[in-house]
Amino acid sequence: MSLMKKSLLYVLLVLSALFMMFPIVYAVMISFMQGGEVLQGKLLPSSFSFENYQSAFQQVPLLHFLMNSLIVSVTVTAGQLIVSSLAAFAFVFIKFRGRNTLFFLFISTMMIPWEATMVPNYLIVQKLGWINQYSSLTIPFFALAFGTFLLRQQFKTIPYELFEASQVAGISRFRFFWKVVLPVSKTSIITLAIYSFLTTWNMYLWPLLVTNNEKVRTVQIGLKQMQSQEVSSEWGIVMAAAVIVVLPTLILLFAGQKHLQKGLTQGAIK
Amino acid sequence: MKTGNGLSDLGSGLLYLLPSLLLFGVFLFYPMIRTIYLSLFYTDPQGNPIAFIGLENFTYLLQSEEFLNSAKATGLFVLYTVPAGILLSLFLALIANLKLKGIGIFRTLFSSTMGMSVAASSIIWMFMYNPSIGVFNKLLNLIGFEGHSWLLDPNTALLAVALSTIWMNTGFAFLILLGGLQNIDEQLYESAKISGAGSFYQLRRITLPMLSPTLFFITTVSLINSFQTFGQIDILTKGGPVQSTNVIVYSIYQDAFVNYNAGSASAQAVLLFFCILAVTILQFRLGEKKVHYQ
Numbered sequence: 289m290s291l292m293k294k295s296l297l298y299v300l301l302v303l304s305a306l307f308m309m310f311p312i313v314y315a316v317m318i319s320f321m322q323g324g325e326v327l328q329g330k331l332l333p334s335s336f337s338f339e340n341y342q343s344a345f346q347q348v349p350l351l352h353f354l355m356n357s358l359i360v361s362v363t364v365t366a367g368q369l370i371v372s373s374l375a376a377f378a379f380v381f382i383k384f385r386g387r388n389t390l391f392f393l394f395i396s397t398m399m400i401p402w403e404a405t406m407v408p409n410y411l412i413v414q415k416l417g418w419i420n421q422y423s424s425l426t427i428p429f430f431a432l433a434f435g436t437f438l439l440r441q442q443f444k445t446i447p448y449e450l451f452e453a454s455q456v457a458g459i460s461r462f463r464f465f466w467k468v469v470l471p472v473s474k475t476s477i478i479t480l481a482i483y484s485f486l487t488t489w490n491m492y493l494w495p496l497l498v499t500n501n502e503k504v505r506t507v508q509i510g511l512k513q514m515q516s517q518e519v520s521s522e523w524g525i526v527m528a529a530a531v532i533v534v535l536p537t538l539i540l541l542f543a544g545q546k547h548l549q550k551g552l553t554q555g556a557i558k
Numbered sequence: 559m560k561t562g563n564g565l566s567d568l569g570s571g572l573l574y575l576l577p578s579l580l581l582f583g584v585f586l587f588y589p590m591i592r593t594i595y596l597s598l599f600y601t602d603p604q605g606n607p608i609a610f611i612g613l614e615n616f617t618y619l620l621q622s623e624e625f626l627n628s629a630k631a632t633g634l635f636v637l638y639t640v641p642a643g644i645l646l647s648l649f650l651a652l653i654a655n656l657k658l659k660g661i662g663i664f665r666t667l668f669s670s671t672m673g674m675s676v677a678a679s680s681i682i683w684m685f686m687y688n689p690s691i692g693v694f695n696k697l698l699n700l701i702g703f704e705g706h707s708w709l710l711d712p713n714t715a716l717l718a719v720a721l722s723t724i725w726m727n728t729g730f731a732f733l734i735l736l737g738g739l740q741n742i743d744e745q746l747y748e749s750a751k752i753s754g755a756g757s758f759y760q761l762r763r764i765t766l767p768m769l770s771p772t773l774f775f776i777t778t779v780s781l782i783n784s785f786q787t788f789g790q791i792d793i794l795t796k797g798g799p800v801q802s803t804n805v806i807v808y809s810i811y812q813d814a815f816v817n818y819n820a821g822s823a824s825a826q827a828v829l830l831f832f833c834i835l836a837v838t839i840l841q842f843r844l845g846e847k848k849v850h851y852q
Contacts, residue, residue, distance in 0.1 A: 294658065297653065297656060297658060298658070300653055301653055301654070301658075301661075301664045304649075304650055304653065304664075304668065305664055305667045305668070308650070308667060308668055308670065308671065308725075308728065309667055309670065311679070311682045311683065311686065311725065312670065312674070312682070314682065314685075314686070314693060315678075315682045315685075318685065326691065327691055328691070329690075329691040329692070329693075329696045331693070370577070371577045371578055371581065372578070374574045374575070374577060374578070375574060375575050375577075375578040377574055378570075378571045378572075378574035378575045382567055382570060382571040382574065383567055383571075384567040384568040384571035384572075385568060386568070387571065390575060390579075393582075394578070394582075397582055397586055397587075398838075399834065399835055399838050400586055400590050400831065401782070401785070401786055401830060401831060401834050402786075403786050403788070403807045403810065403827065403830065404590065404593060404827040404828070404830050404831040404834075405585075405586060405589035405590050405592075405593055405827070406589075406810070406811075406814075406827075407589075407593060407596070407605065407810075407814045407820050407823050407824055407827065408588070408589035408592035408593055408596065408605075408824075409585060409589045410605075410814075410815075411592075411605050411820075412584070412585070412588075412589065427581070427585075428581070428584075428585040430577065430581050431577065431578040431580075431581035431582050431585075431586075436578065461570060486672070486673065489675065490674075490675035490676065490677075492675070492676050492677055492788065492789040492792075493788045493789065493792075493807075493811070496792070497815065508675055508676075508677040508678075509677075511677045511678060511681060512677055512681075512792070512793055515681050515684070515793065523685055523691075526681060526685075527681075527682070527685070530677075530678040530681050530682060531678075533675060533677070533678050534673060534674050534675060534678045537673040537674070537675065538670060538673040538674070540673065541669065541670065541672055541673035541729075542666050542670075542673075545665065545666050545669055545733070548672075548733065549669070549733045549734075549736060549737045550737065552730075552733055552734055552737060553734060553737025553738060553740075553741065553772075
């Protein structure tokens with residue numbers, strides 16, 4: 289590659305990065321500004337003050353919302369890993385009649401948009417007495433067809449002979465699952481965990497429906513609530529809260545980007 | 559327990575699948591059937607069916623100006639977000655797939671919107687669209703134009719929400735497309751180079767055909783996602799001004815949880831389901847024919 293071409297490409301890359309990162313950087317800058325600077329429409333704060341961050345934690349129960357989101361996201365992630373890996377194991381290592389039909393049933397769940405079922409789902413959760421409970425925010429999401437597929441792809445790379453040999457040696461099915469299948473699939477499981485955590489942390493519509501007080505409300509809904517209350521005057525505080533909300537998932541994404549890309553490609557295309 | 563005979567295999571197979579099947583049954587299949595059922599009824603404010611009315615909910619919807627408007631808003635929204643979003647992500651994936659020093663940093667930056675929640679992103683864009691202090695109007699003022707109330711003008715509100723959505727969705731589409739690009743066999747490019755093919759020729763004759771399954775996949779996913787948009791509408795415009803951004807999921811939400819009309823909401827949900835089903839079937843049909851698999 290010629291030097292000319294190379295520098296042209298770097299210019300393109302930098303311009304694109306500026307375009308993609310602008311809203312995020314802009315939000316971070318606003319979060320450090322004092323009220324007056326925000327209202328003048330400045331791009332950079334004159335000095336970096338953490339006052340908005342302090343106020344965000346003081347004026348709304350942000351810490352409480354963050355804890356709720358953490359509890360919900362970790363629970364859903366664990367639930368999805370357990371439920372999906374069990375199903376994927378059955379689809380790869382247990383041969384039984386009707387397996388293909390069941391697999392087709394799993395595929396078909398991907399065609400049902402979650403929004404098309406939200407009204408009866410809300411009524412079910414209400415009847416179960418799960419409104420404003422962690423259970424409504426977690427349990428309905430434990431089964432995940434995408435996760436089952438992703439792990440099935442991975443489990444299929446384990447030689448079936450290994451399973452047969454373990455059977456001959458008298459090792460139980462569950463022990464094989466626990467001691468062999470899961471450990472060798474660590475990478476795929478981490479990928480799925482990152483994906484699950486990211487999507488659960490960022491969930492919006494369902495937490496909006498099933499929480500109406502601060503008890504188990506997640507941070508995304510807390511953010512919306514804050515924005516509608518503070519929008520007129522306190523943009524700096526709202527932006528500080530927004531930055532706090534995206535920080536965990538951004539860090540997770542940056543740390544796991546390579547994994548995630550590989551896993552998503554595998555789950556998507558094969 | 560001795561394994562290997564048919565019955566115990568069936569039993570333990572179902573045992574491993576039990577959690578999934580139970581959850582899908584309670585929170586997906588049953589609600590889907592219930593949605594179809596409710597769409598054929600008048601309902602009380604608690605969402606219980608009162609009187610069977612057949613397809614009346616549907617015929618009412620198809621004649622109501624509000625619903626037709628919502629269908630139009632959804633259609634336009636899909637049109638605004640899907641092609642532009644894919645082109646942007648494809649462009650980013652192509653330049654991020656080059657072998658240059660420090661390219662990893664750019665890949666990370668380009669994928670970053672995947673970590674941004676809809677709520678946080680919408681709030682940031684809301685500020686950018688702010689008529690008096692937002693960056694868009696500040697820029698316009700700088701080059702001598704009047705500012706504009708982007709989200710309050712029915713002519714620009716949907717476009718403004720679409721623009722922010724394109725940005726929000728780029729990270730995910732970028733990651734998928736980059737993965738697709740990296741799966742292309744390096745040797746194809748080597749032999750093209752030996753025969754003296756230029757980079758545009760390589761893009762048209764190797765990259766795009768080999769990427770077509772991925773492109774096709776991401777098109778389908780983007781279409782489906784676009785039909786399901788909710789969060790940015792709820793935060794940025796609440797369906798307004800004058801219904802111009804009242805896309806279908808927002809309309810379902812309003813009918814069910816603001817107007818307490820579960821019947822009408824369910825009928826709309828059934829229509830949404832068929833739209834998405836049509837897109838998915840199209841993906842399989844067209845995908846088999848048109849797409850070039852390795």
